[in-house]
Amino acid sequence: MAQATIRPARRGRALNPQARPGNWLTILVYVILTAWAMLALFPIYWMFKNSFEPAMAFTVFPPNLLPFNPSLDNYKLLLSRTPMARWGFNTTLVSVTRTLGAIFFGALAGYAFAKLKFLGREVIFWALMSTLMIPSFITIIPQYQVVRALGWIDSYAALIVPGLTGGVWAMFLMRQFVKTLPTELIEAARIDGASEFGIFVRIILPLMKPGLAVLGIFTFMGNWNNFLWPLLVTSSINMRVLSVGMALIRGGIGEANILVMGQVMAGSTLVAIPMIVVFLVFQRYFLQGITIGAIKG
Amino acid sequence: MARLSSTATNSTSRRANPNWLAGLAYVFKKSNKWGYVFIAPLVLDFLVFTVYMVFYAVQLSFQEMQAGQFVWIGLNNYTQVLQNPLTWNAMRNTFIYTLSVVVLGLGAALVLSELIFRRGTRTQVFYKSAFYLPAVVSSIVVALVWTWIFNPFFGILNAVTGIFGIPKQNWLGNPDLALASLILMAIIGGGGSSIVLLTASMGGIPTELYDAAKIDGASEWTRFTRVTVPLLRPTLLYLFVTGFIGNFQVFEQVYVMTSGGPGFPPATDTVGFRIYDMAFRSVQFGGAAALSLLLFLVILVFSVFQFRLFAAELEY
Known part of the structure:
Protein backbone atom coordinates (compact mmCIF):
# COMPACT_ATOMS: atom_id res chain seq x y z
CA MET A 1 0.00 0.00 0.00
CA ALA A 2 3.06 2.23 0.40
CA GLN A 3 3.11 2.06 -3.34
CA ALA A 4 -0.27 3.72 -3.45
CA THR A 5 1.14 6.99 -2.21
CA ILE A 6 4.36 6.88 -4.20
CA ARG A 7 3.16 5.94 -7.65
CA PRO A 8 1.01 8.93 -8.64
CA ALA A 9 3.80 11.40 -7.84
CA ARG A 10 6.28 9.28 -9.74
CA ARG A 11 4.16 9.06 -12.85
CA GLY A 12 3.57 12.80 -12.75
CA ARG A 13 7.27 13.49 -12.85
CA ALA A 14 7.83 11.04 -15.66
CA LEU A 15 5.37 12.85 -17.89
CA ASN A 16 6.08 16.41 -16.92
CA PRO A 17 9.44 16.90 -15.25
CA GLN A 18 9.27 20.70 -15.08
CA ALA A 19 5.90 21.45 -13.54
CA ARG A 20 4.97 20.43 -10.01
CA PRO A 21 4.38 16.68 -10.07
CA GLY A 22 1.21 16.06 -11.94
CA ASN A 23 -1.24 18.06 -9.89
CA TRP A 24 -3.31 18.94 -12.91
CA LEU A 25 -2.93 15.39 -14.21
CA THR A 26 -4.31 14.01 -10.97
CA ILE A 27 -7.19 16.43 -11.20
CA LEU A 28 -7.84 15.35 -14.78
CA VAL A 29 -7.88 11.71 -13.67
CA TYR A 30 -10.45 12.48 -11.00
CA VAL A 31 -12.54 14.49 -13.44
CA ILE A 32 -12.64 11.55 -15.88
CA LEU A 33 -13.42 9.02 -13.13
CA THR A 34 -16.15 11.16 -11.60
CA ALA A 35 -17.69 11.96 -14.98
CA TRP A 36 -17.89 8.26 -15.87
CA ALA A 37 -19.27 7.37 -12.44
CA MET A 38 -21.96 10.03 -12.79
CA LEU A 39 -22.81 8.75 -16.24
CA ALA A 40 -23.10 5.18 -14.95
CA LEU A 41 -25.23 6.22 -11.99
CA PHE A 42 -27.35 8.74 -13.86
CA PRO A 43 -30.10 6.28 -14.93
CA ILE A 44 -30.57 5.27 -11.28
CA TYR A 45 -30.83 8.90 -10.22
CA TRP A 46 -33.18 9.61 -13.09
CA MET A 47 -35.48 6.73 -12.12
CA PHE A 48 -35.51 7.84 -8.50
CA LYS A 49 -36.10 11.50 -9.30
CA ASN A 50 -38.85 10.82 -11.85
CA SER A 51 -40.67 8.44 -9.51
CA PHE A 52 -41.68 11.46 -7.40
CA GLU A 53 -42.75 13.70 -10.25
CA PRO A 54 -46.33 14.56 -11.21
CA ALA A 55 -47.53 13.56 -14.69
CA MET A 56 -47.12 17.08 -16.05
CA ALA A 57 -43.36 16.99 -15.39
CA PHE A 58 -43.05 14.31 -18.05
CA THR A 59 -44.17 16.58 -20.83
CA VAL A 60 -41.58 19.28 -20.16
CA PHE A 61 -38.73 19.57 -22.62
CA PRO A 62 -35.90 19.89 -21.86
CA PRO A 63 -36.63 18.00 -18.61
CA ASN A 64 -35.67 19.46 -15.23
CA LEU A 65 -32.55 17.85 -13.81
CA LEU A 66 -33.65 18.52 -10.25
CA PRO A 67 -36.94 17.45 -8.62
CA PHE A 68 -39.74 19.59 -9.91
CA ASN A 69 -42.71 19.02 -7.63
CA PRO A 70 -41.98 15.86 -5.63
CA SER A 71 -44.77 13.81 -4.05
CA LEU A 72 -45.60 10.18 -3.24
CA ASP A 73 -48.64 10.14 -5.57
CA ASN A 74 -47.05 7.79 -8.11
CA TYR A 75 -46.35 5.21 -5.41
CA LYS A 76 -49.88 5.44 -4.00
CA LEU A 77 -51.45 5.09 -7.43
CA LEU A 78 -49.18 2.21 -8.39
CA LEU A 79 -49.88 0.26 -5.20
CA SER A 80 -53.61 0.75 -5.55
CA ARG A 81 -53.74 -0.15 -9.24
CA THR A 82 -51.41 -3.15 -9.39
CA PRO A 83 -50.72 -6.14 -7.10
CA MET A 84 -47.20 -4.79 -6.49
CA ALA A 85 -47.30 -6.02 -2.88
CA ARG A 86 -48.18 -9.56 -3.98
CA TRP A 87 -45.42 -9.49 -6.61
CA GLY A 88 -43.00 -8.33 -3.95
CA PHE A 89 -44.05 -11.24 -1.73
CA ASN A 90 -43.66 -13.75 -4.59
CA THR A 91 -40.24 -12.39 -5.51
CA THR A 92 -39.06 -12.48 -1.90
CA LEU A 93 -40.37 -16.00 -1.29
CA VAL A 94 -38.76 -17.38 -4.45
CA SER A 95 -35.46 -15.52 -3.95
CA VAL A 96 -35.09 -16.48 -0.28
CA THR A 97 -35.96 -20.16 -0.82
CA ARG A 98 -33.65 -20.51 -3.79
CA THR A 99 -30.85 -18.68 -1.99
CA LEU A 100 -31.11 -21.01 1.02
CA GLY A 101 -31.15 -23.98 -1.36
CA ALA A 102 -28.07 -22.77 -3.20
CA ILE A 103 -26.20 -22.07 0.04
CA PHE A 104 -26.95 -25.44 1.61
CA PHE A 105 -26.63 -27.74 -1.41
CA GLY A 106 -23.85 -25.68 -2.99
CA ALA A 107 -21.77 -25.78 0.19
CA LEU A 108 -22.49 -29.49 0.68
CA ALA A 109 -21.37 -30.41 -2.84
CA GLY A 110 -18.50 -27.90 -2.80
CA TYR A 111 -17.22 -29.41 0.46
CA ALA A 112 -17.42 -32.95 -0.96
CA PHE A 113 -15.52 -31.96 -4.11
CA ALA A 114 -12.89 -30.06 -2.14
CA LYS A 115 -12.19 -32.35 0.79
CA LEU A 116 -13.74 -35.81 0.51
CA LYS A 117 -11.98 -38.52 -1.45
CA PHE A 118 -14.15 -40.75 -3.58
CA LEU A 119 -13.92 -42.62 -6.84
CA GLY A 120 -14.82 -40.48 -9.84
CA ARG A 121 -14.61 -37.18 -8.00
CA GLU A 122 -12.52 -35.42 -10.64
CA VAL A 123 -14.50 -36.93 -13.53
CA ILE A 124 -17.83 -35.83 -12.07
CA PHE A 125 -16.44 -32.41 -11.17
CA TRP A 126 -15.20 -31.69 -14.67
CA ALA A 127 -18.34 -33.13 -16.24
CA LEU A 128 -20.30 -30.60 -14.19
CA MET A 129 -17.91 -27.75 -15.01
CA SER A 130 -18.01 -28.44 -18.72
CA THR A 131 -21.70 -27.57 -18.81
CA LEU A 132 -21.20 -24.02 -17.53
CA MET A 133 -20.98 -22.76 -21.10
CA ILE A 134 -24.37 -24.16 -22.15
CA PRO A 135 -26.69 -21.21 -22.80
CA SER A 136 -29.86 -21.14 -20.74
CA PHE A 137 -31.85 -20.79 -23.96
CA ILE A 138 -31.17 -24.48 -24.73
CA THR A 139 -32.59 -25.80 -21.48
CA ILE A 140 -35.38 -23.26 -21.04
CA ILE A 141 -37.57 -24.61 -23.88
CA PRO A 142 -37.59 -28.25 -22.73
CA GLN A 143 -37.82 -27.13 -19.09
CA TYR A 144 -40.95 -25.24 -19.98
CA GLN A 145 -42.38 -28.34 -21.71
CA VAL A 146 -41.63 -30.52 -18.68
CA VAL A 147 -43.02 -28.05 -16.17
CA ARG A 148 -46.15 -27.73 -18.27
CA ALA A 149 -46.51 -31.51 -18.50
CA LEU A 150 -46.21 -31.70 -14.71
CA GLY A 151 -49.05 -29.18 -14.39
CA TRP A 152 -46.78 -26.77 -12.55
CA ILE A 153 -47.53 -23.69 -14.68
CA ASP A 154 -48.50 -20.75 -12.49
CA SER A 155 -47.27 -22.40 -9.29
CA TYR A 156 -44.49 -21.69 -6.81
CA ALA A 157 -43.04 -25.13 -7.61
CA ALA A 158 -42.29 -23.99 -11.16
CA LEU A 159 -40.63 -20.82 -9.88
CA ILE A 160 -38.60 -22.54 -7.15
CA VAL A 161 -37.71 -26.14 -8.00
CA PRO A 162 -35.63 -26.10 -11.24
CA GLY A 163 -32.06 -25.29 -10.26
CA LEU A 164 -32.85 -25.14 -6.53
CA THR A 165 -29.39 -26.50 -5.67
CA GLY A 166 -27.78 -23.36 -7.07
CA GLY A 167 -26.20 -25.28 -9.91
CA VAL A 168 -22.59 -25.82 -10.84
CA TRP A 169 -21.54 -22.24 -10.23
CA ALA A 170 -22.60 -22.33 -6.56
CA MET A 171 -20.75 -25.61 -6.05
CA PHE A 172 -17.64 -24.23 -7.75
CA LEU A 173 -17.62 -21.04 -5.67
CA MET A 174 -18.02 -23.04 -2.45
CA ARG A 175 -15.32 -25.49 -3.48
CA GLN A 176 -12.91 -22.57 -3.91
CA PHE A 177 -13.68 -21.45 -0.38
CA VAL A 178 -13.51 -24.87 1.29
CA LYS A 179 -10.17 -25.58 -0.40
CA THR A 180 -8.58 -22.85 1.70
CA LEU A 181 -9.65 -24.52 4.97
CA PRO A 182 -7.11 -26.83 6.70
CA THR A 183 -7.82 -30.54 6.13
CA GLU A 184 -6.34 -31.37 9.58
CA LEU A 185 -9.42 -29.89 11.22
CA ILE A 186 -11.66 -32.38 9.43
CA GLU A 187 -9.37 -35.30 10.21
CA ALA A 188 -9.17 -34.35 13.88
CA ALA A 189 -12.96 -34.20 14.10
CA ARG A 190 -13.20 -37.58 12.35
CA ILE A 191 -10.83 -39.11 14.90
CA ASP A 192 -12.97 -37.63 17.66
CA GLY A 193 -15.84 -39.65 16.21
CA ALA A 194 -17.83 -36.86 14.56
CA SER A 195 -20.19 -38.00 11.79
CA GLU A 196 -19.51 -36.80 8.27
CA PHE A 197 -22.64 -34.68 8.20
CA GLY A 198 -21.80 -33.38 11.68
CA ILE A 199 -18.38 -32.27 10.43
CA PHE A 200 -20.03 -30.39 7.59
CA VAL A 201 -22.63 -28.68 9.76
CA ARG A 202 -20.54 -27.98 12.87
CA ILE A 203 -17.07 -27.37 11.47
CA ILE A 204 -17.21 -26.50 7.79
CA LEU A 205 -20.32 -24.30 7.64
CA PRO A 206 -19.27 -21.95 10.49
CA LEU A 207 -15.79 -21.58 8.99
CA MET A 208 -17.06 -20.62 5.56
CA LYS A 209 -19.45 -17.87 6.56
CA PRO A 210 -17.77 -15.29 4.30
CA GLY A 211 -18.10 -17.70 1.39
CA LEU A 212 -21.73 -18.37 2.19
CA ALA A 213 -22.33 -14.62 2.32
CA VAL A 214 -20.78 -14.14 -1.13
CA LEU A 215 -22.79 -16.99 -2.62
CA GLY A 216 -25.97 -15.91 -0.84
CA ILE A 217 -25.72 -12.34 -2.07
CA PHE A 218 -25.10 -13.27 -5.68
CA THR A 219 -27.80 -15.94 -5.72
CA PHE A 220 -30.28 -13.59 -4.12
CA MET A 221 -29.48 -10.89 -6.66
CA GLY A 222 -29.73 -13.31 -9.59
CA ASN A 223 -33.10 -14.58 -8.43
CA TRP A 224 -34.49 -11.18 -7.52
CA ASN A 225 -33.70 -9.91 -11.02
CA ASN A 226 -34.53 -13.14 -12.86
CA PHE A 227 -36.93 -12.54 -15.73
CA LEU A 228 -37.36 -15.03 -18.56
CA TRP A 229 -38.17 -18.16 -16.54
CA PRO A 230 -40.80 -16.46 -14.31
CA LEU A 231 -42.25 -14.81 -17.41
CA LEU A 232 -42.75 -18.21 -19.07
CA VAL A 233 -44.07 -20.28 -16.19
CA THR A 234 -46.54 -17.82 -14.67
CA SER A 235 -49.73 -16.61 -16.29
CA SER A 236 -52.13 -15.22 -13.69
CA ILE A 237 -51.53 -11.69 -12.47
CA ASN A 238 -51.11 -12.78 -8.84
CA MET A 239 -48.33 -15.27 -9.58
CA ARG A 240 -46.07 -12.77 -11.35
CA VAL A 241 -42.79 -11.61 -9.83
CA LEU A 242 -41.65 -8.00 -9.69
CA SER A 243 -39.47 -7.93 -12.80
CA VAL A 244 -42.16 -9.61 -14.93
CA GLY A 245 -44.91 -7.48 -13.46
CA MET A 246 -42.99 -4.30 -14.24
CA ALA A 247 -42.24 -5.33 -17.82
CA LEU A 248 -45.91 -6.21 -18.37
CA ILE A 249 -47.22 -2.99 -16.77
CA ARG A 250 -45.20 -1.10 -19.33
CA GLY A 251 -46.59 -3.29 -22.08
CA GLY A 252 -50.15 -2.83 -20.83
CA ILE A 253 -49.80 0.91 -20.49
CA GLY A 254 -48.20 1.34 -23.88
CA GLU A 255 -45.05 3.21 -24.67
CA ALA A 256 -46.82 6.30 -25.84
CA ASN A 257 -48.67 6.92 -22.61
CA ILE A 258 -46.38 9.32 -20.84
CA LEU A 259 -48.98 10.13 -18.21
CA VAL A 260 -48.21 6.92 -16.30
CA MET A 261 -44.43 7.13 -16.71
CA GLY A 262 -44.20 8.31 -13.12
CA GLN A 263 -45.78 5.07 -11.93
CA VAL A 264 -43.41 3.00 -14.08
CA MET A 265 -40.50 4.86 -12.48
CA ALA A 266 -42.00 4.35 -9.00
CA GLY A 267 -42.34 0.61 -9.62
CA SER A 268 -38.81 0.45 -10.98
CA THR A 269 -37.54 2.19 -7.87
CA LEU A 270 -39.35 -0.33 -5.64
CA VAL A 271 -37.71 -3.21 -7.55
CA ALA A 272 -34.26 -1.61 -7.55
CA ILE A 273 -34.03 -0.27 -3.98
CA PRO A 274 -33.72 -3.62 -2.13
CA MET A 275 -30.80 -4.69 -4.33
CA ILE A 276 -29.10 -1.29 -4.02
CA VAL A 277 -29.42 -1.50 -0.22
CA VAL A 278 -28.07 -5.08 -0.21
CA PHE A 279 -25.17 -3.93 -2.34
CA LEU A 280 -24.30 -0.93 -0.16
CA VAL A 281 -24.47 -3.03 3.02
CA PHE A 282 -22.50 -6.01 1.66
CA GLN A 283 -20.22 -4.12 -0.76
CA ARG A 284 -17.15 -5.96 0.51
CA TYR A 285 -18.65 -9.37 -0.31
CA PHE A 286 -19.70 -8.22 -3.77
CA LEU A 287 -16.22 -7.03 -4.71
CA GLN A 288 -14.72 -10.20 -3.19
CA GLY A 289 -17.22 -12.45 -4.97
CA ILE A 290 -16.45 -11.06 -8.41
CA THR A 291 -12.78 -11.89 -7.94
CA ILE A 292 -13.24 -15.35 -6.45
CA GLY A 293 -15.91 -16.40 -8.94
CA ALA A 294 -13.51 -15.64 -11.76
CA ILE A 295 -10.53 -17.72 -10.64
CA LYS A 296 -10.39 -20.80 -12.81
CA GLY A 297 -9.34 -24.34 -11.87
CA MET B 1 -7.90 -39.33 -4.23
CA ALA B 2 -5.69 -37.92 -6.96
CA ARG B 3 -2.79 -40.03 -5.72
CA LEU B 4 -4.95 -43.12 -5.31
CA SER B 5 -6.34 -42.97 -8.81
CA SER B 6 -2.96 -42.29 -10.40
CA THR B 7 -1.43 -45.37 -8.75
CA ALA B 8 -4.44 -47.33 -9.91
CA THR B 9 -3.95 -46.32 -13.52
CA ASN B 10 -0.16 -46.59 -13.39
CA SER B 11 -0.12 -50.14 -12.12
CA THR B 12 -2.34 -51.33 -14.91
CA SER B 13 -2.43 -51.21 -18.68
CA ARG B 14 -5.09 -51.68 -21.28
CA ARG B 15 -4.48 -55.33 -21.86
CA ALA B 16 -4.67 -56.15 -18.14
CA ASN B 17 -8.35 -55.30 -17.84
CA PRO B 18 -9.12 -57.32 -14.71
CA ASN B 19 -6.30 -55.54 -12.85
CA TRP B 20 -7.63 -52.21 -13.96
CA LEU B 21 -11.08 -53.06 -12.71
CA ALA B 22 -9.62 -54.36 -9.48
CA GLY B 23 -7.78 -51.07 -9.10
CA LEU B 24 -11.02 -49.12 -9.54
CA ALA B 25 -12.77 -51.44 -7.09
CA TYR B 26 -9.97 -50.84 -4.61
CA VAL B 27 -10.21 -47.07 -4.99
CA PHE B 28 -13.97 -47.31 -4.63
CA LYS B 29 -13.60 -49.38 -1.46
CA LYS B 30 -11.28 -46.73 -0.02
CA SER B 31 -13.66 -43.93 -1.13
CA ASN B 32 -15.55 -41.83 1.33
CA LYS B 33 -19.11 -42.84 0.39
CA TRP B 34 -20.48 -39.73 2.05
CA GLY B 35 -19.02 -37.85 -0.88
CA TYR B 36 -21.68 -39.38 -3.11
CA VAL B 37 -24.41 -38.50 -0.67
CA PHE B 38 -23.24 -34.90 -0.42
CA ILE B 39 -23.09 -34.33 -4.15
CA ALA B 40 -26.32 -36.25 -4.81
CA PRO B 41 -28.75 -33.27 -4.69
CA LEU B 42 -26.62 -31.22 -7.06
CA VAL B 43 -26.02 -34.14 -9.41
CA LEU B 44 -29.72 -35.01 -9.40
CA ASP B 45 -30.71 -31.40 -10.16
CA PHE B 46 -28.02 -31.34 -12.84
CA LEU B 47 -29.09 -34.63 -14.44
CA VAL B 48 -32.77 -33.67 -14.53
CA PHE B 49 -32.65 -29.96 -15.30
CA THR B 50 -29.49 -29.76 -17.43
CA VAL B 51 -28.41 -33.08 -18.96
CA TYR B 52 -31.89 -34.43 -19.61
CA MET B 53 -33.02 -31.02 -20.89
CA VAL B 54 -30.15 -30.81 -23.36
CA PHE B 55 -31.05 -34.23 -24.77
CA TYR B 56 -34.69 -33.17 -24.82
CA ALA B 57 -33.73 -30.00 -26.73
CA VAL B 58 -31.77 -32.03 -29.28
CA GLN B 59 -34.76 -34.34 -29.69
CA LEU B 60 -37.14 -31.37 -30.01
CA SER B 61 -34.96 -29.88 -32.71
CA PHE B 62 -35.74 -32.88 -34.95
CA GLN B 63 -39.46 -32.69 -34.29
CA GLU B 64 -42.42 -30.56 -35.14
CA MET B 65 -45.75 -30.08 -33.43
CA GLN B 66 -48.55 -31.39 -35.65
CA ALA B 67 -52.07 -31.49 -34.24
CA GLY B 68 -50.81 -31.43 -30.66
CA GLN B 69 -48.33 -34.27 -31.25
CA PHE B 70 -44.58 -34.04 -31.77
CA VAL B 71 -43.67 -35.65 -35.09
CA TRP B 72 -40.18 -36.58 -36.25
CA ILE B 73 -39.17 -34.43 -39.22
CA GLY B 74 -35.42 -35.02 -39.45
CA LEU B 75 -33.29 -32.00 -40.27
CA ASN B 76 -36.19 -29.85 -41.50
CA ASN B 77 -36.01 -27.47 -38.54
CA TYR B 78 -32.33 -26.89 -39.14
CA THR B 79 -32.71 -26.26 -42.86
Missing part, protein backbone atom coordinates in the same frame (compact mmCIF):
# COMPACT_ATOMS: atom_id res chain seq x y z
CA GLN B 80 -35.64 -23.96 -42.22
CA VAL B 81 -33.80 -22.00 -39.56
CA LEU B 82 -30.69 -21.74 -41.72
CA GLN B 83 -32.68 -20.65 -44.77
CA ASN B 84 -34.64 -18.05 -42.87
CA PRO B 85 -33.20 -14.56 -43.50
CA LEU B 86 -34.44 -13.54 -40.04
CA THR B 87 -31.95 -15.97 -38.49
CA TRP B 88 -29.04 -14.36 -40.29
CA ASN B 89 -30.31 -10.88 -39.52
CA ALA B 90 -30.47 -11.82 -35.82
CA MET B 91 -26.98 -13.37 -35.96
CA ARG B 92 -25.61 -10.22 -37.57
CA ASN B 93 -27.28 -7.93 -35.02
CA THR B 94 -26.10 -10.10 -32.14
CA PHE B 95 -22.51 -10.15 -33.41
CA ILE B 96 -22.47 -6.36 -33.88
CA TYR B 97 -23.99 -5.88 -30.43
CA THR B 98 -21.73 -8.37 -28.65
CA LEU B 99 -18.44 -7.35 -30.23
CA SER B 100 -19.16 -3.63 -29.76
CA VAL B 101 -20.18 -4.04 -26.13
CA VAL B 102 -17.30 -6.36 -25.26
CA VAL B 103 -14.51 -4.53 -27.13
CA LEU B 104 -15.54 -0.95 -26.28
CA GLY B 105 -16.65 -1.89 -22.78
CA LEU B 106 -13.41 -3.70 -22.04
CA GLY B 107 -11.38 -0.81 -23.48
CA ALA B 108 -13.18 1.66 -21.23
CA ALA B 109 -12.80 -0.69 -18.24
CA LEU B 110 -9.06 -1.04 -18.89
CA VAL B 111 -8.55 2.74 -18.99
CA LEU B 112 -10.68 3.32 -15.89
CA SER B 113 -8.88 0.51 -14.04
CA GLU B 114 -5.52 2.08 -14.82
CA LEU B 115 -6.83 5.42 -13.57
CA ILE B 116 -8.17 4.14 -10.24
CA PHE B 117 -5.42 1.62 -9.56
CA ARG B 118 -2.79 2.90 -7.08
CA ARG B 119 -5.14 5.50 -5.68
CA GLY B 120 -5.89 5.06 -2.00
CA THR B 121 -7.96 2.06 -0.96
CA ARG B 122 -10.96 4.20 -0.08
CA THR B 123 -10.91 6.04 -3.40
CA GLN B 124 -10.66 2.71 -5.21
CA VAL B 125 -13.56 1.15 -3.33
CA PHE B 126 -15.65 4.28 -3.88
CA TYR B 127 -15.22 4.32 -7.64
CA LYS B 128 -15.45 0.54 -8.02
CA SER B 129 -18.75 0.60 -6.13
CA ALA B 130 -20.07 3.45 -8.27
CA PHE B 131 -19.15 1.60 -11.48
CA TYR B 132 -20.57 -1.69 -10.22
CA LEU B 133 -23.83 -0.37 -8.75
CA PRO B 134 -25.82 -0.38 -12.05
CA ALA B 135 -25.12 -4.13 -12.37
CA VAL B 136 -27.12 -4.98 -9.24
CA VAL B 137 -30.25 -3.34 -10.61
CA SER B 138 -32.61 -5.60 -12.56
CA SER B 139 -31.99 -5.32 -16.29
CA ILE B 140 -35.75 -4.90 -16.75
CA VAL B 141 -35.65 -1.79 -14.56
CA VAL B 142 -32.56 -0.47 -16.34
CA ALA B 143 -34.31 -1.04 -19.67
CA LEU B 144 -37.46 0.76 -18.49
CA VAL B 145 -35.46 3.78 -17.33
CA TRP B 146 -33.42 3.94 -20.52
CA THR B 147 -36.59 3.73 -22.59
CA TRP B 148 -37.59 6.97 -20.91
CA ILE B 149 -34.11 8.48 -21.40
CA PHE B 150 -34.33 7.59 -25.12
CA ASN B 151 -37.90 8.94 -25.46
CA PRO B 152 -38.04 10.84 -28.78
CA PHE B 153 -40.22 13.71 -27.51
CA PHE B 154 -39.32 14.33 -23.87
CA GLY B 155 -36.26 12.14 -23.25
CA ILE B 156 -33.22 13.68 -21.65
CA LEU B 157 -30.80 12.27 -24.23
CA ASN B 158 -32.32 14.52 -26.88
CA ALA B 159 -31.91 17.45 -24.50
CA VAL B 160 -28.21 16.60 -24.11
CA THR B 161 -27.56 16.12 -27.83
CA GLY B 162 -29.58 19.28 -28.46
CA ILE B 163 -26.89 21.26 -26.65
CA PHE B 164 -24.53 20.24 -29.45
CA GLY B 165 -27.01 21.28 -32.08
CA ILE B 166 -28.10 17.75 -32.99
CA PRO B 167 -31.82 17.61 -33.85
CA LYS B 168 -34.14 15.33 -31.88
CA GLN B 169 -33.66 11.65 -32.69
CA ASN B 170 -35.99 8.70 -32.30
CA TRP B 171 -33.26 6.61 -30.69
CA LEU B 172 -35.15 3.34 -30.40
CA GLY B 173 -37.55 3.91 -33.30
CA ASN B 174 -34.97 4.61 -35.99
CA PRO B 175 -33.58 1.40 -37.55
CA ASP B 176 -30.19 3.08 -38.01
CA LEU B 177 -29.90 4.09 -34.35
CA ALA B 178 -31.74 1.43 -32.33
CA LEU B 179 -28.95 -1.14 -32.07
CA ALA B 180 -26.37 1.56 -31.35
CA SER B 181 -28.62 2.88 -28.58
CA LEU B 182 -28.74 -0.55 -26.95
CA ILE B 183 -24.95 -0.80 -27.25
CA LEU B 184 -24.47 2.63 -25.65
CA MET B 185 -26.73 1.65 -22.76
CA ALA B 186 -24.86 -1.62 -22.18
CA ILE B 187 -21.43 0.03 -22.18
CA ILE B 188 -22.37 2.83 -19.79
CA GLY B 189 -23.76 0.55 -17.11
CA GLY B 190 -21.67 -2.54 -17.67
CA GLY B 191 -18.03 -1.91 -16.74
CA GLY B 192 -18.17 -2.66 -13.03
CA SER B 193 -17.16 -6.29 -12.71
CA SER B 194 -14.44 -5.93 -15.37
CA ILE B 195 -12.93 -3.03 -13.45
CA VAL B 196 -12.99 -4.98 -10.17
CA LEU B 197 -11.24 -7.93 -11.82
CA LEU B 198 -8.72 -5.85 -13.77
CA THR B 199 -7.63 -3.82 -10.74
CA ALA B 200 -7.31 -7.06 -8.74
CA SER B 201 -5.02 -8.47 -11.46
CA MET B 202 -3.04 -5.21 -11.63
CA GLY B 203 -2.32 -5.69 -7.94
CA GLY B 204 -0.63 -8.97 -8.83
CA ILE B 205 1.91 -7.40 -11.18
CA PRO B 206 5.30 -7.15 -9.41
CA THR B 207 6.46 -3.53 -8.85
CA GLU B 208 9.99 -4.51 -9.94
CA LEU B 209 8.77 -4.78 -13.52
CA TYR B 210 7.70 -1.14 -13.50
CA ASP B 211 10.91 -0.08 -11.82
CA ALA B 212 12.97 -1.97 -14.40
CA ALA B 213 10.97 -0.44 -17.24
CA LYS B 214 11.46 2.99 -15.73
CA ILE B 215 15.23 2.52 -15.44
CA ASP B 216 15.23 1.53 -19.11
CA GLY B 217 13.64 4.90 -19.81
CA ALA B 218 10.17 3.64 -20.71
CA SER B 219 7.49 6.32 -20.69
CA GLU B 220 4.29 6.02 -18.74
CA TRP B 221 2.42 5.01 -21.90
CA THR B 222 5.06 2.42 -22.85
CA ARG B 223 4.87 0.93 -19.38
CA PHE B 224 1.10 0.64 -19.72
CA THR B 225 1.19 -0.98 -23.17
CA ARG B 226 4.31 -3.12 -22.68
CA VAL B 227 4.05 -4.16 -19.04
CA THR B 228 0.50 -3.77 -17.74
CA VAL B 229 -1.52 -4.90 -20.76
CA PRO B 230 0.56 -8.02 -21.61
CA LEU B 231 0.52 -9.16 -18.00
CA LEU B 232 -3.23 -8.65 -17.83
CA ARG B 233 -3.76 -10.87 -20.87
CA PRO B 234 -5.18 -13.87 -18.95
CA THR B 235 -7.70 -11.62 -17.20
CA LEU B 236 -8.56 -9.86 -20.45
CA LEU B 237 -9.07 -13.22 -22.13
CA TYR B 238 -11.35 -14.35 -19.33
CA LEU B 239 -13.37 -11.12 -19.50
CA PHE B 240 -13.51 -11.29 -23.28
CA VAL B 241 -14.80 -14.86 -23.36
CA THR B 242 -17.30 -14.47 -20.51
CA GLY B 243 -18.39 -11.10 -21.88
CA PHE B 244 -18.91 -12.63 -25.29
CA ILE B 245 -20.91 -15.57 -23.92
CA GLY B 246 -23.04 -13.32 -21.71
CA ASN B 247 -23.76 -10.54 -24.19
CA PHE B 248 -24.42 -12.95 -27.04
CA GLN B 249 -27.51 -14.07 -25.13
CA VAL B 250 -28.89 -10.52 -24.80
CA PHE B 251 -32.64 -10.71 -24.39
CA GLU B 252 -34.29 -8.63 -21.66
CA GLN B 253 -33.35 -5.19 -23.04
CA VAL B 254 -34.68 -6.20 -26.45
CA TYR B 255 -37.87 -7.61 -24.94
CA VAL B 256 -38.63 -4.45 -22.99
CA MET B 257 -37.30 -1.71 -25.27
CA THR B 258 -37.78 -2.70 -28.90
CA SER B 259 -39.36 -6.16 -29.24
CA GLY B 260 -36.72 -6.79 -31.90
CA GLY B 261 -37.77 -3.86 -34.06
CA PRO B 262 -37.83 -1.33 -35.62
CA GLY B 263 -37.90 -1.76 -39.41
CA PHE B 264 -37.46 -4.76 -41.62
CA PRO B 265 -35.33 -6.76 -41.27
CA PRO B 266 -35.84 -5.95 -37.56
CA ALA B 267 -32.91 -3.80 -36.44
CA THR B 268 -32.52 -5.11 -32.88
CA ASP B 269 -33.70 -8.70 -33.31
CA THR B 270 -31.11 -10.86 -31.53
CA VAL B 271 -30.64 -14.62 -31.46
CA GLY B 272 -31.97 -14.81 -27.90
CA PHE B 273 -35.05 -12.81 -28.79
CA ARG B 274 -35.54 -14.89 -31.97
CA ILE B 275 -35.52 -18.10 -29.92
CA TYR B 276 -38.06 -16.63 -27.50
CA ASP B 277 -40.19 -15.36 -30.35
CA MET B 278 -40.17 -18.68 -32.21
CA ALA B 279 -40.87 -20.81 -29.15
CA PHE B 280 -43.33 -18.74 -27.18
CA ARG B 281 -44.99 -16.46 -29.70
CA SER B 282 -45.04 -18.56 -32.86
CA VAL B 283 -45.12 -21.87 -30.92
CA GLN B 284 -42.42 -23.41 -33.11
CA PHE B 285 -40.69 -25.30 -30.33
CA GLY B 286 -38.71 -27.50 -32.71
CA GLY B 287 -37.34 -24.60 -34.71
CA ALA B 288 -36.54 -22.66 -31.54
CA ALA B 289 -34.69 -25.67 -30.12
CA ALA B 290 -32.68 -25.97 -33.35
CA LEU B 291 -31.80 -22.28 -33.17
CA SER B 292 -30.81 -22.56 -29.52
CA LEU B 293 -28.41 -25.37 -30.41
CA LEU B 294 -26.94 -23.21 -33.19
CA LEU B 295 -26.51 -20.44 -30.61
CA PHE B 296 -24.55 -22.86 -28.45
CA LEU B 297 -22.42 -23.87 -31.44
CA VAL B 298 -21.55 -20.23 -32.17
CA ILE B 299 -20.66 -19.61 -28.52
CA LEU B 300 -18.54 -22.75 -28.42
CA VAL B 301 -16.68 -22.03 -31.66
CA PHE B 302 -16.02 -18.43 -30.66
CA SER B 303 -14.81 -19.31 -27.19
CA VAL B 304 -12.33 -21.82 -28.63
CA PHE B 305 -11.31 -19.31 -31.29
CA GLN B 306 -10.68 -16.62 -28.69
CA PHE B 307 -8.64 -18.97 -26.55
CA ARG B 308 -6.51 -19.88 -29.56
CA LEU B 309 -6.10 -16.25 -30.59
CA PHE B 310 -4.93 -15.19 -27.16
CA ALA B 311 -2.81 -18.31 -26.69
CA ALA B 312 -1.05 -17.69 -30.00
CA GLU B 313 -0.20 -14.16 -28.96
CA LEU B 314 1.16 -15.42 -25.67
CA GLU B 315 3.90 -17.41 -27.42
CA TYR B 316 6.50 -14.95 -28.59
